[in-house]
Amino acid sequence: MRHLLALCLCLAAGPALATPEYVLPTLFDVSGVSAGDRLNIRDRPSASGAVIGTLAPDATGVEVVAERNGWAMVNTAERAGWVNARYLAYRTDVWIAGALPATLNCLGTEPFWALRQVGSRMVFETPGTSRPLDRRAVLDDGRFRSPVRAVVAGDGNGRMTAVIQPAQCSDGMSDRVYGLSAALVFDGAGQRSQMLSGCCRITP
Numbered sequence: 001m002r003h004l005l006a007l008c009l010c011l012a013a014g015p016a017l018a019t020p021e022y023v024l025p026t027l028f029d030v031s032g033v034s035a036g037d038r039l040n041i042r043d044r045p046s047a048s049g050a051v052i053g054t055l056a057p058d059a060t061g062v063e064v065v066a067e068r069n070g071w072a073m074v075n076t077a078e079r080a081g082w083v084n085a086r087y088l089a090y091r092t093d094v095w096i097a098g099a100l101p102a103t104l105n106c107l108g109t110e111p112f113w114a115l116r117q118v119g120s121r122m123v124f125e126t127p128g129t130s131r132p133l134d135r136r137a138v139l140d141d142g143r144f145r146s147p148v149r150a151v152v153a154g155d156g157n158g159r160m161t162a163v164i165q166p167a168q169c170s171d172g173m174s175d176r177v178y179g180l181s182a183a184l185v186f187d188g189a190g191q192r193s194q195m196l197s198g199c200c201r202i203t204p
Helices: 002-017
Strands: 026-030 039-042 051-055 062-064 066-068 071-076 079-084 088-090 105-108 113-118 121-126 129-140 149-155 158-169 178-187 194-201
Touching: 051 071, 051 079, 062 071, 105 178, 113 178, 113 194, 121 149, 121 158, 158 194
Parallel strands: none
Antiparallel strands: 026 062, 026 088, 039 051, 039 079, 066 071, 071 079, 105 113, 105 194, 113 121, 121 129, 129 149, 149 158, 158 178, 178 194
């Protein structure tokens, strides 16, 4: 009887303990496309959609920001499109606990700003200015391969805290769809306290 009860408890707990293979946005590599062929990017998630771009058969580091019915949303030039997800293989080296993807880039408009990672620093830029900040901590929410991050950085003038999390986001200037939103908070005695919002991508 005890063995039967234990088996029932394990079966009941199974679905609740299931871990997704990946959480979007993340990076994929093109897989299964013939060497002389290309993977089409279409304007809608359908084989009948117009082709708006292509990916090489050996393309790597393709950022997927959404999925729908076997199709994956990617960005090409300044707009978003869809590729058949069966030709994409996800990467396991993107969202590592306590770290940031090396190619993480964030930006905002009104006012214009950009944030990127350079070595052990976060560089915050506005038109005409560049401010390197020492990265002090990168926090995650503890979920397997979760993109949620809080980044704490600072210099002699104060501190910046950036909260980055999955959300469809627009830069307001193009038809690109970003998979991450960002909120930056600046505080400290040597600077004006303020909050900025924007979008992030994990490709250069």
